[in-house]
Amino acid sequence: MILLSGSGIQAQHIRFTAVMKSLHPVWVMVISILYSLSFAVYATGINNTTKTFTAITEMSRRDWDDRQELQRVWQAALVRIPMGNAKYLAATIATLPDTNLIQSVRHPTVIYLHGCSGVWQGTHARIDFLAGNGYAVIAPVSFARAKYPQSCDPYTKKAGLYRGTLKMRQHDANYTINKASTLTWVDLDNLFLMGFSQGGIVAATLDNSDASLRARIVEGWSCHSGWSEYKGINAPPSQPVLTLVGANDPWFQNPWTQGECSNWLHRHNGSLSIVYTDQVLNQQRPVAPSGQVRFRIPNPLLSRQHSLLDSREAQETVLQFLRSHIQ
Numbered sequence: 001m002i003l004l005s006g007s008g009i010q011a012q013h014i015r016f017t018a019v020m021k022s023l024h025p026v027w028v029m030v031i032s033i034l035y036s037l038s039f040a041v042y043a044t045g046i047n048n049t050t051k052t053f054t055a056i057t058e059m060s061r062r063d064w065d066d067r068q069e070l071q072r073v074w075q076a077a078l079v080r081i082p083m084g085n086a087k088y089l090a091a092t093i094a095t096l097p098d099t100n101l102i103q104s105v106r107h108p109t110v111i112y113l114h115g116c117s118g119v120w121q122g123t124h125a126r127i128d129f130l131a132g133n134g135y136a137v138i139a140p141v142s143f144a145r146a147k148y149p150q151s152c153d154p155y156t157k158k159a160g161l162y163r164g165t166l167k168m169r170q171h172d173a174n175y176t177i178n179k180a181s182t183l184t185w186v187d188l189d190n191l192f193l194m195g196f197s198q199g200g201i202v203a204a205t206l207d208n209s210d211a212s213l214r215a216r217i218v219e220g221w222s223c224h225s226g227w228s229e230y231k232g233i234n235a236p237p238s239q240p241v242l243t244l245v246g247a248n249d250p251w252f253q254n255p256w257t258q259g260e261c262s263n264w265l266h267r268h269n270g271s272l273s274i275v276y277t278d279q280v281l282n283q284q285r286p287v288a289p290s291g292q293v294r295f296r297i298p299n300p301l302l303s304r305q306h307s308l309l310d311s312r313e314a315q316e317t318v319l320q321f322l323r324s325h326i327q
Helices: 004-020 025-037 042-043 067-075 120-130 163-182 197-203 311-322
Strands: 078-084 089-092 107-113 136-139 187-195 213-218 243-244 272-277 295-296
Touching: 025 067, 025 187, 042 067, 078 107, 078 120, 089 187, 107 163, 107 197, 120 187, 163 187, 163 197, 187 197, 197 213, 197 243, 213 311, 243 311, 272 311
Parallel strands: 107 136, 107 187, 187 213, 213 243, 243 272, 272 295
Antiparallel strands: 078 089, 078 136
16 A cells, blocks of 8 residues: 655656556556555545544634635545446546546446545445446545534534534535536436435535436435524425435434434425334335335334445445436
8 A cells, every 4th residue: 555645646646647558458447446546545544533623713614615625625535437347446536547548438426425524434335335336436525624623423423513514515515516527427417416424414405406416315314403504405306315314323312303304305206215213114115106205114223223325225225216316
């Protein structure tokens, strides 16, 4: 593994690109994957255990949409590009090989938003899962901001440490969507937004009615909050939404966060609220008749989990939803 500073990455990337242009396409793919993986630590290590957080007293509203901060988030974004046969290129935006070396194929693309504790093993598991099933992925790393306050403590399950985090992350998401629209390998007719935990809140509440998002996926969020801007779903009728939550998720066991998202979903556009429960209330699978959006799925294990896409059952639900909304 090689860990480089920003300037080292740029110099190494220039030399890398020059060499790659002289190679056979098969070697291009193999070496690109190995090269990109060597930089995974650059973004992988940005999480609650490694980030030096900014004191809340040092934050201002101007920091939320600061152009340099948005660019830092974009450059650190994790990237996965399908290469066929369940193989994919792994990189960050900063280390992405020359676009001429990437197959000129447009892929359905998922903008993936990490949770409140940053990039962790589960982040990589999710974006690798999507890429292995044929979806390109761009995962902006909000923790790459120079000024970023701690917003949660995953050990005590305490969230909401900085209310302005949602606005910051919404700016990150919109910036990423706009930048993704300039990439030749992104299928703009099939651009999806997906998030986990706090990233799920962003995916749910993002005001993006003018963008060409096909659909949204929200993992590990109840749509209920004591703060109005965190509550509900902002997707227009043209954007179906899939939400997944455990009925006994340990993060949502107080009166103001308990619940699920069906009250905010449009009932005739394919949206679904999946609630995993330890009670057998509905044996139906999530294939909705007209007007039905909430399904309580018996699964005692998932009912108590926050991280749901570790399970094959939830993964299949997500894939089914994505496939049903590809244009």
